[in-house]
Amino acid sequence: MSVRALLQPRFLWLSLLGVVLIVFPYVHGWPLFDGSIRNLGFFTLEITEFRTFNATMFGVWLLVAMSMNLLTGTSGQISLGHAAVVLVGAYTTGILFDEFGVPLALAVILAGVFTGVVGGLVIGLPAARLSGPYLAIATFSLIITLPQILKLNGINSWTNGALGIGIRPVEPPNLVNDFLGAVTRDAVSLNERQWIYYVTIGTAVLMTVLLWNITRSRIGRAFVALRDSEIGAEQMGVNVPLYKALAFGISSFYAGIGGGLFFVVQTFVAPESLRFNDSILFLVAVVIGGLGTILGSVFGALFLAFQAEVISNLPDWIPGLNNVRDFERLSPVIYGSLLIATILTFPRGLAGIVQSLLSLRRGGGIGAMDLPALSAIRGTLRNLSASLPGNSDADDSGKKE
Amino acid sequence: MLSLRNVHAAYGSVLALRGISLEAPEGNIVSVLGANGAGKSSTLRAISGLLRPSQGTIEFEGKSINRTSPEKIVQMGISHVPEGRQIFTELTVMENLRLGAYTRRDGDAIKSDIDRVFSYFPVLGERAKQQAALLSGGEQQMLAIGRALMAKPRLLLLDEPSLGLAPMLVREIFGIIKTISEEQGLTILLVEQDASLALSIANHGYLLETGTVVLDDTAEQLRGNESVRRSYLGY
Amino acid sequence: MLAAPPWEDPDLFAQQIVSGIASGSLFAILALAIVMIYRSTDVLNFGQGEMALFAAFMSWTFLTRMDFWPAFFLAILVAAVMGAALERFVLRPVSEAPVLNSIVVTLGLFVVFNGLSLWIWGSQPKGYGPFSVFKGDATCVSDVCIGRLNIGILVVTLIIMVLLYLLFQHTRLGLALRATAQNRTASRLVGIPVGNMLSIGWGLAAAVGAVAGVMATQNLSLTTGTMFAVLLFAFAAAVLGGLDSPVGAVVGGLSIGVIKNLAGTYVPPEVGSVDLLVAFLVIVLVLMVRPTGLFGRRAVRRV
Ligand SMILES: Nc1ncnc2c1ncn2[C@@H]1O[C@H](COP(=O)(O)OP(=O)(O)O)[C@@H](O)[C@H]1O
Ligand SMILES: [Mg+2]
Numbered sequence: 001m002s003v004r005a006l007l008q009p010r011f012l013w014l015s016l017l018g019v020v021l022i023v024f025p026y027v028h029g030w031p032l033f034d035g036s037i038r039n040l041g042f043f044t045l046e047i048t049e050f051r052t053f054n055a056t057m058f059g060v061w062l063l064v065a066m067s068m069n070l071l072t073g074t075s076g077q078i079s080l081g082h083a084a085v086v087l088v089g090a091y092t093t094g095i096l097f098d099e100f101g102v103p104l105a106l107a108v109i110l111a112g113v114f115t116g117v118v119g120g121l122v123i124g125l126p127a128a129r130l131s132g133p134y135l136a137i138a139t140f141s142l143i144i145t146l147p148q149i150l151k152l153n154g155i156n157s158w159t160n161g162a163l164g165i166g167i168r169p170v171e172p173p174n175l176v177n178d179f180l181g182a183v184t185r186d187a188v189s190l191n192e193r194q195w196i197y198y199v200t201i202g203t204a205v206l207m208t209v210l211l212w213n214i215t216r217s218r219i220g221r222a223f224v225a226l227r228d229s230e231i232g233a234e235q236m237g238v239n240v241p242l243y244k245a246l247a248f249g250i251s252s253f254y255a256g257i258g259g260g261l262f263f264v265v266q267t268f269v270a271p272e273s274l275r276f277n278d279s280i281l282f283l284v285a286v287v288i289g290g291l292g293t294i295l296g297s298v299f300g301a302l303f304l305a306f307q308a309e310v311i312s313n314l315p316d317w318i319p320g321l322n323n324v325r326d327f328e329r330l331s332p333v334i335y336g337s338l339l340i341a342t343i344l345t346f347p348r349g350l351a352g353i354v355q356s357l358l359s360l361r362r363g364g365g366i367g368a369m370d371l372p373a374l375s376a377i378r379g380t381l382r383n384l385s386a387s388l389p390g391n392s393d394a395d396d397s398g399k400k401e
Numbered sequence: 402m403l404s405l406r407n408v409h410a411a412y413g414s415v416l417a418l419r420g421i422s423l424e425a426p427e428g429n430i431v432s433v434l435g436a437n438g439a440g441k442s443s444t445l446r447a448i449s450g451l452l453r454p455s456q457g458t459i460e461f462e463g464k465s466i467n468r469t470s471p472e473k474i475v476q477m478g479i480s481h482v483p484e485g486r487q488i489f490t491e492l493t494v495m496e497n498l499r500l501g502a503y504t505r506r507d508g509d510a511i512k513s514d515i516d517r518v519f520s521y522f523p524v525l526g527e528r529a530k531q532q533a534a535l536l537s538g539g540e541q542q543m544l545a546i547g548r549a550l551m552a553k554p555r556l557l558l559l560d561e562p563s564l565g566l567a568p569m570l571v572r573e574i575f576g577i578i579k580t581i582s583e584e585q586g587l588t589i590l591l592v593e594q595d596a597s598l599a600l601s602i603a604n605h606g607y608l609l610e611t612g613t614v615v616l617d618d619t620a621e622q623l624r625g626n627e628s629v630r631r632s633y634l635g636y
Numbered sequence: 637m638l639a640a641p642p643w644e645d646p647d648l649f650a651q652q653i654v655s656g657i658a659s660g661s662l663f664a665i666l667a668l669a670i671v672m673i674y675r676s677t678d679v680l681n682f683g684q685g686e687m688a689l690f691a692a693f694m695s696w697t698f699l700t701r702m703d704f705w706p707a708f709f710l711a712i713l714v715a716a717v718m719g720a721a722l723e724r725f726v727l728r729p730v731s732e733a734p735v736l737n738s739i740v741v742t743l744g745l746f747v748v749f750n751g752l753s754l755w756i757w758g759s760q761p762k763g764y765g766p767f768s769v770f771k772g773d774a775t776c777v778s779d780v781c782i783g784r785l786n787i788g789i790l791v792v793t794l795i796i797m798v799l800l801y802l803l804f805q806h807t808r809l810g811l812a813l814r815a816t817a818q819n820r821t822a823s824r825l826v827g828i829p830v831g832n833m834l835s836i837g838w839g840l841a842a843a844v845g846a847v848a849g850v851m852a853t854q855n856l857s858l859t860t861g862t863m864f865a866v867l868l869f870a871f872a873a874a875v876l877g878g879l880d881s882p883v884g885a886v887v888g889g890l891s892i893g894v895i896k897n898l899a900g901t902y903v904p905p906e907v908g909s910v911d912l913l914v915a916f917l918v919i920v921l922v923l924m925v926r927p928t929g930l931f932g933r934r935a936v937r938r939v
Pocket of ligand 2: 441442
């Protein structure tokens with residue numbers, strides 16, 4: 001890599017992001033940030049130990065959002081059972097560790113592989129024959145039924161029935177703290193939360209880079225072809241059933257790793273840890289974030305990590321909401337409406353808006369913004385101006401679209 | 402009776418009509434000719450309200466119908482027999498015909514009109530209770546025309562009634578169309594790719610190319626026109 | 637303890653069939669609502685169960701002001717109006733978009749209605765208790781009994797099916813609804829106001845679903861979690877019967893009810909509860925073996 005490449009804005013931004021991610025768990029340990037930065041106007045930003053946990057969950061959700069987005073956004077396969085796949089990842093990790101004594105790190109990786117294979121072969125291959133509505137029903141029935149399956153007495157000895165599986169928080173290996181101590185003269189040592197934060201964020205970053213490469217490979221292009229038109233994909237020589245199964249497989253691999261880390265971070269999993277509502281929440285996240293892009297998944301993960309907190313803080317910064325009874329209970333109504341509103345107005349989500357704004361700044365002009373809401377507004381304006389007398393050439397202005 | 406002036410229309414960003422002007426005087430059979438993709442079907446769709454013109458005017462009996470909904474247009478007296486027939490295949494022949502009269506409220510007259518359709522197309526009467534999917538191609542075309550007649554139109558839009566039918570059947574159907582036009586004083590706008598066939602029953606013809614009228618004359622003149630003969634009549 | 641096999645205790649078997657048919661008719665009604673919408677608009681309404689639940693809660697609230705039947709009909713009427721409005725303002729804008737969009741929108745409806753129910757009526761289970769008209773002694777023939785509620789459910793189901801049959805087969809509106817479901821362009825060309833038909837179709841389905849909601853919550857208690865399982869059974873019913881077949885929805889519903897009850901009786905308790913699992917297996921089996929279901933016609937593969 002040349003020095004030039006290192007000075008590129010994109011690289012600088014990524015380095016900055018890397019530094020932020022690395023120092024994050026220490027921010028609240030510094031005098032300047034002692035306690036909190038209150039009321040940034042949006043929601044109370046308290047930089048406390050809790051934020052480290054928060055950020056860890058962001059890493060988990062990023063894996064889940066990428067998994068959901070690869071399947072639905074990139075490949076066009078709907079799944080309402082994604083929470084079930086994540087749950088399988090979590091349980092597999094738990095069972096491998098608890099029953100078979102597999103080291104936790106290895107258990108998470110094996111869970112990812114196992115979930116990926118199951119998702120690809122058991123869900124993906126049959127799903128390849130089904131169209132959208134049927135696939136939706138099949139995956140819906142999976143997530144509704146999975147808790148009952150997990151509670152079956154026959155597999156009780158593994159799953160522990162309704163009680164679920166728990167572990168103690170993971171301690172950082174002595175090697176790590178010894179090393180850090182030696183390097184920093186005992187100034188820095190990691191506690192359990194900080195350690196799992198680094199593990200999770202590290203995994204998430206690695207897997208983001210991996211996904212970035214996958215979507216740009218032949219496989220990724222085949223997925224997109226599949227989404228845009230199965231017949232078209234077939235004509236381009238894409239083996240449709242194979243690639244559908246592959247989309248489910250890779251997506252499930254991500255969900256499995258995410259589920260494994262979910263278990264490790266939460267230190268607990270039970271049959272109802274993730275339910276149908278979570279499946280929908282994942283879908284909401286990637287739709288609002290932006291279907292089919294990694295940036296969309298990042299927004300989606302932010303949504304998953306912070307939506308509960310933001311919604312419960314809403315009454316603090318929107319005055320009238322204080323009077324609304326049980327406001328927090330309205331959160332599903334809010335995200336459900338947000339979901340519908342996004343699909344109706346900005347189907348490409350936040351990432352789509354950001355991309356359009358960027359292309360606007362690069363001189364693409366309003367015409368480059370491909371937002372249905374905007375084109376609807378433009379259409380109305382055009383009709384209005386066309387109906388005015390002496391404006392017969394009004395429709396020329398819209399031709400460039 | 403019907404007049405289009407400078408009509409433009411588009412499917413999204415695909416311009417299909419770029420300034421169509423044509424007239425269909427009362428009681429006439431007017432034929433619209435042109436190659437595949439010339440905009441013939443789109444012209445009919447614009448008239449029946451399925452495709453909204455972006456510019457220009459469409460007048461029927463002196464009233465502008467540019468922005469009128471398809472339902473209203475049917476009520477005003479225009480029936481459209483679309484390309485590919487578009488009958489309700491899962492419903493019976495009888496139900497198809499009753500749907501043709503959907504905008505009417507005169508129950509008894511509807512019954513006698515159904516009988517009249519059966520007199521033009523006796524096969525339909527024999528198969529009244531059958532599912533329309535079971536009809537042959539020619540019978541389906543008859544049903545489509547019969548269904549359109551049930552709305553008691555004064556203007557009938559026919560889109561390629563000969564499509565996919567055996568020549569003998571086509572001649573039979575065209576004969577019936579001519580009879581209906583004469584008996585009921587019906588004005589007909591007939592879209593056809595088979596120009597010689599269309600010009601044999603039409604009074605007047607328009608030739609379309611890429612969304613505009615390039616030639617317009619009496620049927621007789623068009624039959625004699627050198628370029629029409631070469632490109633569309635094939636002799 | 638294992639239940640005695642049918643040949644040793646035929647009454648138990650007959651009893652399970654009878655109760656199965658009764659609970660199955662609930663699934664049949666909800667499945668009917670789903671199928672009606674799927675046929676007419678190609679939309680799979682995941683919100684159907686929660687819309688039904690919302691209607692049930694409404695009828696429960698109305699009970700404070702009126703008797704059971706007025707409350708029942710009022711709730712159904714409100715549900716119908718809501719269904720029609722949802723079609724017009726929420727579903728129609730995505731009618732030309734990919735299937736994914738309309739499914740996502742109905743999932744949104746699921747969440748919104750479930751959330752609204754929770755917000756308005758809270759998490760405490762509600763019951764119709766003394767207000768329910770379906771109380772009193774069971775009717776028995778030898779040892780096989782059927783409770784008032786189950787009789788009520790069966791009668792209501794029957795009435796709905798007859799009414800829907802008459803509407804669709806013997807009225808002008810019904811004919812127009814069927815025509816719209818089949819071919820929208822042709823429907824517009826014969827002068828049917830297609831938009832209105834779609835709204836009416838959604839309104840009707842919402843009303844039918846509301847009946848299922850009110851009846852289902854007569855004995856199950858009325859909580860925001862009640863309809864999840866019912867929706868799963870209804871989907872199993874619709875898939876078994878064929879997603880585009882109203883007759884299939886009814887046959888499928890009754891079958892699922894019976895299968896579920898038989899499984900509940902004859903699967904050894906050591907296994908654990910399996911009712912949802914049964915629905916899941918039915919769905920998976922049908923989709924693998926015969927995706928069009930028993931009576932469905934439309935191709936299942938995406939074109
Ligand atoms: N549904 C449609 N969407 C987009 N373009 C269309 C559609 N229907 C027709 N067109 C385009 O409009 C033009 C005119 O088509 P049409 O009116 O069907 O021609 P014709 O009936 O003379 O064969 C063609 O270029 C065709 O590709
Ligand atoms: Mg054509």
